[in-house]
Amino acid sequence: MKILKNVFVSILILFFLTNSSWSKSASEFISSVTIEASNILSSKLTDEEKIVQLKKIGENAVDVDGVGLYTLGKYRKTLTENQKKQYKELFRNYFLKSFAGRLVGYSDAKIAVLSEEIKNEKYTIVNTKLIGTSDRPEVKIDWRVYTKDPENPLIRDLSIEGVSLARAQKEEFNSIISNNNDNIEALFENLNKFLEN
């Protein structure tokens, strides 16, 4: 009888443990990421310390490699293996510096999660708003969360008032490449310059 009870309790514990990983929705993921970022931004850390912390968030919460490949657009197929390796490293450093640099100026950023829309098994869109202040209007921000691995959701894009930042990044990179006779090395050069500053 005791064995039966133990088995039953074990099954219950297993059920709850499994269920808790299923229940980590995209909304909860975005909520936890934004709260963490907001706490860092409103803390008394120096800007340099905040940047280090924000980069850690970016590294863990964003599909940096996926975004990097996306931003190459039509040039993605033209890369050699060596260039792919070089780009992956360059983009990671560029993205994290740019990501932290854009956020560090906001000391009072509070984001409220409004709703989510499961588009398919790979993507869920989480709708949020950046709470307005006397200096800044309320801003709608929507997050494209890549949910192929439900236990490890990752951000792939965010759209501010309907404008996709990943797409803007893609068009920026594509402009550099196309203005240099489709030479991808020109993009590498620009990214290196950005990282040196």
Add this chain to the structure above:
Amino acid sequence: MNRIIVTLFTVLLIQLLVVTKTFSDEGEVKDCFEKLNRATFALNMGLDKVIFKPISKGYRKLPSPIRTGTGNALNNLSNLITIPNNILQGDFGSAANNSARLLINTTLGIAGIFDPANSFGFEKTEKEDFGQTLGVMGVGEGCYLVLPVLGPTTIRDTVGSLVAMNGGDVWHNITVRDDEEYVKEFKESDYWASRVTSGVNFRAKNLEAFDAMERNSVDLYATVRSLYLQDRKKKINNSSEKTEAMDDGDWDTLENQ
């Protein structure tokens, strides 16, 4: 004579738009005058640094109620362009809503400084202009342009602005064109003051965002172009829901490689 020239110019531009749309690749807007646009963009950035940014910083120091009131009054004025475009786009519900807002806020709201219409259930809707209406009618963007001082636009949106300045904008008519049949109190300087204040108000709201974008872009010109064109497309589709702007297509090609 002037009107005939303007009309002919407008027809020619619309034809150019249609042709450009027909031959453009993948629906992307062509940057036909990129070198000139980049030079104008550099000029505008210089003007922004020396004039608009400092003024906007000063504007931000005004008490919040003054800035809110100014923003409200400018929004109220923009209804004069939004309402005819609501009608042209067949959106009669929004036209009625915005007409009620204009009437209530101009009177009870003291020239639009306050927004009592919102309390009466007439909520603020998206602004509309003649460029958007042409877009809704299926006219393509044509080439991307950067105008001195005014900034990013397209040929279609420039045609829309010409329509506004040639009778389509009631505020322009009663100030600049001296259409004094109904209202006599306003001068040309009122029109330009409202345009400049509108620009400063917009710039002041986006000081940090612009700074961050400037610091973190590797090609600022291309970033601004993308943001402008995406924003216009979203407004023409009236897609307030973000998911519509987040097309899966590009991401799907990534998945398949």
